[in-house]
Amino acid sequence: MQFAHAGLASPEYYVPGLPVDHVAARYGLDPAEIAKLGSAENPFGPSPKAREAVAAALDRLHLYPSWTAEPLREAIAELAECEPAEVICGAGETEIISLIIRAFAPEGGRILMPGPCFPIYHLFAEGEGRLPVLAQAATDRSTMALDVDGYLDHLTEDTRIVFVTNPNSPSGTWLTEGDVRRIVEAAPQALVVLDEAYVHYSDTPGHLHLARDYEHLAVLRTFSKAFGLAGLRIGFGVAARPIVDALLAVKTTWNLGQLQIDGAIAALGDDEHVRRTVDTIVASRAYVQDRFEDLDRFRMVPGSRSNFFLVEILDPDTDSTRVFDGLLERGVIVKDGSVSFRGLDDRFLRVDVNVKEHMDRLVSALADLP
Ligand SMILES: Cc1ncc(COP(=O)(O)O)c(C=O)c1O
Structure with a gap:
């Protein structure tokens, strides 16, 4: 087979955040209890005005x-x-x-x-x-x-x-x-x-x-x-x-x-939907920053102005893949730095900012890791 260039013979693909159903089935968890913090999606779903317009366009x-x-x-x-x-x-x-x-x-x-x-x-x-x-x-x-x-x-x-x-x-x-x-x-x-x-x-x-x-x-x-x-x-x-x-x-x-x-x-x-989303994320970001003060093996890398942040693993006896797997078992989906980002190593995870309930799940799961 002749490809346009050699790289196409062994391509690398995007690694998306895991879906809730997959994690629920693999670990026998209730999907409603899972915190999906690996895809930076909107916690409030689609803009209601967009949903109406899509229905009308059918x-x-x-x-x-x-x-x-x-x-x-x-x-x-x-x-x-x-x-x-x-x-x-x-x-x-x-x-x-x-x-x-x-x-x-x-x-x-x-x-x-x-x-x-x-x-x-x-x-x-x-x-x-x-x-x-x-x-x-x-x-x-x-x-x-x-x-x-x-x-x-x-x-x-x-x-x-x-x-x-x-x-x-x-x-x-x-x-x-x-x-x-x-x-x-x-x-x-x-x-x-x-x-x-x-x-x-x-x-x-x-x-x-x-x-x-x-x-x-x-x-x-x-x-x-x-x-x-x-x-x-x-x-x-x-x-x-x-x-x-x-x-x-x-x-x-x-x-x-x-x-x-x-x-x-x-x-x-739909300014109302955007405003509600942004206000929630900004408040949750400050909230989770405070909650990280309770953890001594993990550090929230400061300065995020987005709906995600980096967690640095301070404990030399573990790494991002072990923490990622441990969080999955506890119903928390994040991104493993060493797998999802070239140039990031096994000391980092990327985690979404989401509603406070999910931030609590994250912090409790991190604290519970062996
Ligand atoms: C930095 C950045 N740019 C662009 C996108 C692409 O977004 P989309 O293709 O969904 O518009 C993403 C999605 O995760 C992103 O993280």
Whole structure:
């Protein structure tokens, strides 16, 4: 078999957080008692307005949707104060990331990303035969935050794409507008991709407006998190028109269906759902930070502005896989750092912030581990 490049002969895939049913069946647990803290989903479910709009769209399933998702582009353009032609919509942010890699890095082209980072960046880069460069030295181990100067040291003249995730993943740490601008301005030869998947939890408006200031910046967001629509698959990017035009040329023509388009438009108008979600997560984040004071073998890595945080394992006699397995047995699903994130080692877990009841389950289970 001839593959387009050698990497496709032994590909690596994304490792998602485990589903509740799987864990309930494996350990004989009541699904209602399981804390699912490995996928950063919305604890309150989908936006009710989106659910209604999706139901109403069922009558139009026989019709092709707009191939550019035009009505959604218009709604996003209003939010971003830009033209609809400066918006690209995709089946989740992940699809837009794949389009960017295809359109802006040639085969073998260097793509810079923090190490650790959202694994999709390097998995897609490798899947497409591009060269991911994980800047591991630019992550400060005590905070797991990105050191901007260290990151910029990895830039080369032939870097074609630079990923910046804000809030960062998996640390949840935050970069100021000045830091984001510094990265964008240092990389005029590249397309800078600012991934704001978790921006709602930062309790700031984020940096969508920067897409108007720079011709080589794309700002990406998702409907999977604060809007609660991970199962519907919708994301978007805002960028200068030549960038969007190129992405339109490489995307599958009808990449979003009618349900996604109508659901997303309704979700954008559901401030109440977003506010309830954000308020709960922000309060729970402070709550769980206090609860971690009771633990001496684990440390909550401080500074998360997201709906997840890193736990550092201080006990040298155990590791992330043993802790991960021990938590599963106790009905708590998290992410094992050594398995889910390249560049993170066996001293770390990534854990979602969720309702206080689940945070209590997490802390009790950690305290109960042998
Ligand atoms: C940093 C980051 N970006 C983007 C996404 C993609 O979200 P989606 O494809 O669901 O829009 C995720 C999802 O986990 C993420 O963690």
